[in-house]
Amino acid sequence: MLDMIFNVKRAIGRIKERRMNRTSLGLIAGVMALLLVSSSAFSQTAGPAGMKLYAFSSGALTLPKSALQSGAPSTPIMIPVGFFVITHPKGNLLFDTGNNDKIINDPSYWGPFIKHMNPERGPDVAIDTQLKKIGLSPDDIKYVAIGHMHLDHGGNVCKFPKAIVLVQRDEMKSAAWPEPGTAGYFIPGDVDCLRSDLRESLPNKFKMYQLTGDLDVFGDGSVVLKSWPGHTPGSQMAIVRLPKTGTIILTSDNVIFSENLTKNLLPDTSLAYYPTGILNAYEYIRLLQGRENASFITAHDPDGPASKARTSHAPEVFE
Numbered sequence: 001m002l003d004m005i006f007n008v009k010r011a012i013g014r015i016k017e018r019r020m021n022r023t024s025l026g027l028i029a030g031v032m033a034l035l036l037v038s039s040s041a042f043s044q045t046a047g048p049a050g051m052k053l054y055a056f057s058s059g060a061l062t063l064p065k066s067a068l069q070s071g072a073p074s075t076p077i078m079i080p081v082g083f084f085v086i087t088h089p090k091g092n093l094l095f096d097t098g099n100n101d102k103i104i105n106d107p108s109y110w111g112p113f114i115k116h117m118n119p120e121r122g123p124d125v126a127i128d129t130q131l132k133k134i135g136l137s138p139d140d141i142k143y144v145a146i147g148h149m150h151l152d153h154g155g156n157v158c159k160f161p162k163a164i165v166l167v168q169r170d171e172m173k174s175a176a177w178p179e180p181g182t183a184g185y186f187i188p189g190d191v192d193c194l195r196s197d198l199r200e201s202l203p204n205k206f207k208m209y210q211l212t213g214d215l216d217v218f219g220d221g222s223v224v225l226k227s228w229p230g231h232t233p234g235s236q237m238a239i240v241r242l243p244k245t246g247t248i249i250l251t252s253d254n255v256i257f258s259e260n261l262t263k264n265l266l267p268d269t270s271l272a273y274y275p276t277g278i279l280n281a282y283e284y285i286r287l288l289q290g291r292e293n294a295s296f297i298t299a300h301d302p303d304g305p306a307s308k309a310r311t312s313h314a315p316e317v318f319e
Contacts, residue, residue: 045221045222045241045247045292046222046241046242046243046246047088047220047222047223047240047241047242047243048088048089048220048222048243049243050087050089050243051086051087051088051089051222051242051243051319052086052087052242052317052318052319053084053085053086053240053242053245053248053317053318053319054084054085054086054087054134054315054316054317054318055082055084055297055304055305055306055308055309055315055316055317055318056082056083056084056085056098056130056133056306056309056315057080057081057082057083057098057125057130057306057307057309057310058081058082058083058097058098058099058125058127058130058152058155058156059080059081059098059099059119059120059121059122059125059310060078060079060080060081060119060120060310061078061079061081061117061118061119061120061152061300062076062077062078062079062117062118063076063077063079063116063117064076064077065077066268067267067268067270067271068256068257068260068267068268068271068300069256069257069259069260069265069267070265070266070267070268071265077302078302079300079301079302079307080299080300080301080302080304080306080307080309080310081098081099081119081152081299081300081306082096082098082297082298082299082300082304082305082306082309083095083096083097083098083127083130083153083299083306084096084238084250084297085131085134085136085141085315086223086238086240087134088218088222088223090142090218091142091143091218092136092140092141092142092143093141093142093143093144093145093217093223094141094143094144094145094160094163095145095147095238095250096145096146096147096153096154096250096252096299097127097144097146097153097154097155097156097157097159097160098125098127098152098153098155098156099119099125099151099152099155099156100151100155100156100187100189100190101125101126101127101128101155101156101159102189103119103121104121104122104123104125104126107121109187109189110151110187113151113185113187117152119152124313127156127159128159130315133314133315134315138159138160138161138162138163139162141160141162141163142163142164143163143164143165143166143217144157144160144163144164144165144166145165145166145167145217145225145236145238146165146166146167146171146236147235147236147237147238147250147251147252147253147299148171148231148232148234148235148236148252148253149167149171149172149174149175149186149190149191149232149234150185150186150232150253151185151186151187151190152185152299153252153253153299154175154190154191155187155190157190157193157194158190158193158194158206160206161205161206163206163207164206164207164208164209165194165204165206165207165208165209166208166209166211166215166217166225167208167209167210167211167234167236168210168211168212168227168234168235168236169210169211169212169234170229170233170234171232171233171234171235171236172191172210172234173233173234174186174232174233174234175190175191176191179233181270182232182233182273184270185271193205194206194208211225211227211236212227213227214226214227221241222240222241222242223238223239223240223241224238224239225237225238225239226238226239226284228254228277228280228281228284229273229274229277230254230272230273230274230275230276230277230278230280230281231252231253231254231267231271231272231273231277231278232253232273233273233274235252235253235254235273235277236252237249237250237251237252237254237281238250238252239288239294241292242318242319243319244319245295245318245319246292246293246294246295247288247292247293247294247295248294248295248296248297248318249285249288249294249295249296249297250296250297251281251285251296251297251298251299252299253267253271253298253299253300254277254278254281255278255281255282255285255296255298256271256298256300256301257298257300257301257302258296258298258301258303258304260282261282261285261286261296264279264282266278266279305318
C-alpha cells in the first residue's frame with residue numbers, strides 16, 4: 001500500500017513538474033513577445049525618410065536674466081526667438097510663429113513691450129522671409145501648432161489662413177481672457193485676428209483644432225503634440241522623431257534655458273503659471289533622454305539652434 005501511495009505521489013509530482021515547465025516556458029515566451037513588441041515599438045519611432053526639422057529665429061529680445069531663471073542676476077541678456085518647421089511627406093508643420101511682424105514697421109502694436117523687451121525688428125526677421133530660405137511660403141504650411149500664445153510665440157498665427165491651427169483649448173481661453181496675474185504677455189490683436197467676422201455662426205475665422213490633450217499629428221508617431229500646462233495654462237510641447245537624428249523635444253517655454261532643466265531652476269513667477277508642471281516637464285524630458293536618447297531644443301537658449309540661426313541668418317537643419 002505504501003509503495004502504491006509513493007508511486008502515486010511520484011506520478012503526481014511528475015505531472016506537476018511538467019505543468020510547471022510548460023508554465024515557465026509560457027512565461028518566458030510571453031516575456032519574449034513583450035520584449036519583441038516593445039523593441040518593435042521603439043524601432044518604429046523614427047520618422048519617415050526625408051522628414052526634416054528646421055530651427056529659425058524671429059530676431060531677438062533683451063530681458064533681465066532673472067526673469068528667465070530664478071536666482072540669476074538682473075543683468076540684461078539677449079535671447080533668440082525661435083520657431084520651427086517640420087517637413088513631412090504628409091505636410092509641413094510650423095511649431096510657434098515668433099514675434100508678430102507688425103512690430104517691424106509699427107512698434108506701437110506691442111505697446112510698452114517694445115521698450116521692455118527691445119525686439120529686433122529688421123526686415124529679415126519677417127516669417128515669410130525666413131520661410132523663403134527653405135523654399136516655402138505661408139500657403140505651404142498645413143499645420144500651425146502653437147506651444148503657447150505669448151507675444152513671441154503666437155504672434156504670426158494669423159499669417160497662415162490656409163493652415164489648420166493646433167492649440168490647446170485652455171491656451172485659447174487664457175489668451176482671450178486670462179486669469180488674474182497671467183495677462184501680461186498676451187497681445188489681444190494676436191487672438192482677435194482668429195475670430196470670424198460679425199454675424200458668422202462659427203467663432204474662428206481659420207480652421208482650428210482646440211485640443212484637450214495630446215495629438216499624434218501625422219498618425220505615425222513622428223510628431224506628437226504633448227499637452228503640458230506649466231509656463232501657461234495651455235502650454236504644449238512637440239515630440240519630433242526624425243529618421244537620422246532621432247527624438248528631439250521642442251519645449252516651447254516649459255524649458256527656457258537648458259541650464260534650467262539640468263539644475264531644476266524655474267523662471268520668475270510671472271512666467272511660471274504652474275511651477276510643478278514645469279518641473280514635471282523637466283522629468284519627462286529626462287525620461288525620453290533615457291528611453292530614446294532624446295535631445296531638446298528651446299526657443300530662447302542663447303547657445304541653442306535658434307541662436308545659431310539668428311547669427312548665421314540661415315536655419316539650423318536636423319534630419
